[in-house]
Amino acid sequence: MPLSPLEHDRRYSELDQVMRAYLGQSADDNPERPSQALTAYLRHTWHFRPWALATAERQLRDYADNPPGRLRLRLGEFYDIPDVGLPEGEVRQWLHCLADHIRHSIETGEVPPSSAPVTHWEWHARFPELGQFLGGWFSQDMPDEFDDHDTAVDDYRRSTDSQLVGRLVGELHELLALDLDESDYALAVAELGMEVDAAPYSPSGWLARVAQQLAAPPTVAR
Known part of the structure; x- marks a missing residue:
């Protein structure tokens, strides 16, 4: 059966927010530079919900390290990563890249400067x-x-x-x-x-x- 709302939020609530930030945006993150979508997520979350960043880092890494297996897929007990335009084999590496950028931001205190929203997600979040x-x-x-x-x-x-x-x-x-x-x-x-x-x-x-x-x-x- 599908995940209950409580279980979904425990495992994937902030992962879902990060994925929503990529609506209409390119998943062109690389180890040296976060994408416009992730920068918008970091800017908004730092200024309005900074405590959520550690949760996002953990949920991204957990999902990349433990993708849903056959049983969870058959039961529907998993979060369905939306299509971000990447080949299936590159999604786990991309999730780790996002987690690394978020961890770096937390550990160094590097925060995107305040500005007007840039992406569709950021406009609606703000x-x-x-x-x-x-x-x-x-x-x-x-x-x-x-x-x-x-x-x-x-x-x-x-x-x-x-x-x-x-x-x-x-x-x-x-x-x-x-x-x-x-x-x-x-x-x-x-x-x-x-x-x-x-x-x-x-x-x-x-x-x-x-x-x-x-x-x-x-x-x-x-």
Whole structure:
């Protein structure tokens, strides 16, 4: 039978996070240089969940040293490494390479410098509620569901727990504090799931407007 959620998390929770960081990215790590995907994982995890790095190093190495055998494969009791574009015979060596880079980072304290997110995974890891908001309320179906952008924002506020609304306001201010170019803000909202135009506002102007709307006390109907 497939692994229970508890057993999955014990064995593979952080391994899974590392693998997710490679979504749409090249697994071109080598002993001298980590890939863009692993650098993004290290940057985010160092700054937000540094205690998870040792777990990632151990789970990567354990999986490389003890790949699932025939019984576990037949029972489904294993983590299925996603296709990262490497030949099957090179995956174990690649996992060891990732573990080595993570161990080096931990032992030397070498941390990728702070920056705006670079990969799709890093955008969503850093701004999870903003990803939920943009992907859920501003997909390409938004014009069929709401009269305009403001109506969609109001619907989010009415249907979402106030603590999550507060979290979104914080993420909006954090994103605006990065002080990116407008083209980079357009890339950011696209990476986070927005599929409609913010016109007549610029991307950053619209984000600031949404933050202001959600931070204001809700109007009480009479």
